[in-house]
Amino acid sequence: xxxxxxxxxxxxxxxxxxxxxxxxxxxxxxxxxxxxxxxxxxxxxxxxxxxxxxxxxxxxxxxxxxxxxxxxxxxxxxxxxxxxxxxxxxxxxxxxxxxxxxxxxxxxxxxxxx
Amino acid sequence: xxxxxxxxxxxxxxxxxxxxxxxxxxxxxxxxxxxxxxxxxxxxxxxxxxxxxxxxxxxxxxxxxxxxxxxxxxxxxxxxxxxxxxxxxxxxxxxxxxxxxxxxxxxxxxxxxx
Numbered sequence: 001x002x003x004x005x006x007x008x009x010x011x012x013x014x015x016x017x018x019x020x021x022x023x024x025x026x027x028x029x030x031x032x033x034x035x036x037x038x039x040x041x042x043x044x045x046x047x048x049x050x051x052x053x054x055x056x057x058x059x060x061x062x063x064x065x066x067x068x069x070x071x072x073x074x075x076x077x078x079x080x081x082x083x084x085x086x087x088x089x090x091x092x093x094x095x096x097x098x099x100x101x102x103x104x105x106x107x108x109x110x111x112x113x114x
Numbered sequence: 115x116x117x118x119x120x121x122x123x124x125x126x127x128x129x130x131x132x133x134x135x136x137x138x139x140x141x142x143x144x145x146x147x148x149x150x151x152x153x154x155x156x157x158x159x160x161x162x163x164x165x166x167x168x169x170x171x172x173x174x175x176x177x178x179x180x181x182x183x184x185x186x187x188x189x190x191x192x193x194x195x196x197x198x199x200x201x202x203x204x205x206x207x208x209x210x211x212x213x214x215x216x217x218x219x220x221x222x223x224x225x226x227x228x
Contacts, residue, residue: 009154034216043118043204043219044157051214090156101172102217104149106156 002027004093006105013081013112021076021108023091033074034092034102035065044090050074061085081112117141118220120205125225127192127199135190135223137205144210146188147217150174151202160203163188164210192225200227 003026013019025031032051036044048059055067065076076089091105117140127133139146145164149157159172163182177196182188188207192199202224206217 032214036219041202041222041224043120043221044206046216046218049214049216101159101162104157106154 002031002093002103004091004103004105006089006091006108008108009106010109010111013110015083015112015114016080019076019078019081019085019110019112021089021091021110023074023076023105024072025074025091025093026072027093031074032094033065033067034094035059035063035074035076036090036092038088038090038107040087047076047089081110083112083114086110086112118205118207118218120203120220120223122223123221125223127225127227129227130194132191132193133225135192135203135205135225137188137190137220138186139188139205139207139218139220140186141207141218142185143207143218144185145208146182147206147208148172148178148180148188148190149204149206151204151222157204160190199225201225 005024034049035047038044047063048057050057050067058064063078088107088109090107092102094102119138121136147162148160151157158174160178161180163169166185169182179191204222205220208217209215
């Protein structure tokens with residue numbers, strides 16, 4: 001069965017500093033990986049995805065993520081954080097052969113301060 | 115939140131009552147999903163449908179029911195059998211068979227049992 005782990009409940013970073021939100025996954029086949037962001041009392045917004053190819057994936061709002069097959073990780077990164085990036089971030093995985101089901105991590109709250 | 119609408123935004127229910135949450139999409143997506151979100155638990159899949167008149171149980175289907183009579187609509191009924199229904203409910207849609215494709219989320223319905 002596929003699974004996702006987000007080991008940090010919260011990440012705190014100062015505005016202008018780089019940020020990393022961690023995600024590790026477990027699948028038996030090839031993974032398709034996704035990052036979403038959720039602002040308070042809103043639905044999830046898609047940020048980026050890894051399907052195949054280049055291990056560094058660029059997405060919306062200046063975010064990027066690095067796929068590392070040997071470490072089974074897909075960490076979300078941004079070179080310079082903004083206060084407006086403060087939100088809840090979810091990593092998700094879909095396994096090859098799995099119908100359409102996504103499995104989500106428990107979420108990491110990012111807090112960016114001035 | 116794309117072309118997915120959920121109503122109502124807030125819903126209050128007395129114990130023992132059934133309530134129905136609405137989800138409509140105009141994205142021409144074949145697949146639709148219902149998730150439940152609780153603090154610290156991420157998103158859990160309740161039901162999903164890949165085509166009209168067909169749907170499958172997700173990981174936490176007990177106490178819930180759905181129908182898919184139209185491509186655009188996927189209502190969720192929270193029955194009195196659901197022991198702890200207070201949560202934030204999210205509807206999503208996506209292309210069927212689209213392992214590579216992200217899901218698009220509605221704005222959510224917050225259900226509170228009084």
